[in-house]
Amino acid sequence: SAVISQKPSRDICQRGTSLTIQCQVDSQVTMMFWYRQQPGQSLTLIATANQGSEATYESGFVIDKFPISRPNLTFSTLTVSNMSPEDSSIYLCSASTGGRGEKLFFGSGTQLSVL
Amino acid sequence: DQQVKQNSPSLSVQEGRISILNCDYTNSMFDYFLWYKKYPAEGPTFLISISSIKDKNEDGRFTVFLNKSAKHLSLHIVPSQPGDSAVYFCAAIPPYRDDKIIFGKGTRLHILP
8 A cells, every 4th residue: 555645734825826735655656646626526637747757637737727746756746826716625646556446545635725 | 527426415324224325427438436435634545346347346344236237336335334434435447548537526424323
């Protein structure tokens, strides 16, 4: 298994500012992902964080709004840029050690509120 | 457009009884399904999975049933225990992308004493 540490656990931010969320995995993993869960909605994949290269974004998500870094196999950051109240969500880091979802582990999430 | 639907936001079940959580999906190409469990302030954790070539998979108190013709799956927990109180997410994996898991909105299960 993999233990994922994510911080901050929550934050309240002002409109127009940016927040960077950090994700640290305790072991080397093959893939790292960032998900968002808006209020009352399902977990939605934002992007796959690729080590040493640009992240792969899902439809509806762009690099300018959600820049992602993954400098090594166990660490990644997600920045939520130029925030608006619509960005108020839970953001979850996840990592996979293989398989088809059985070995997908999640951090505890970052509860973001934008005023 | 929701491809994985959990139409019951919440469910309350008496301790010791059977809990049945339901899930529907729209894409007949989905070939692998999973259930995740989430406690407050924690990330989801994998619970049980089922391939589309099967119609049932069992793991202890947890059984998942798949009805492909109805595009429906269900998670049975028996007997239900207080520690089962959590949010349960149904999820599906499309055949063309193993790395993309499509989640439902979740069902909050309350186990009553």
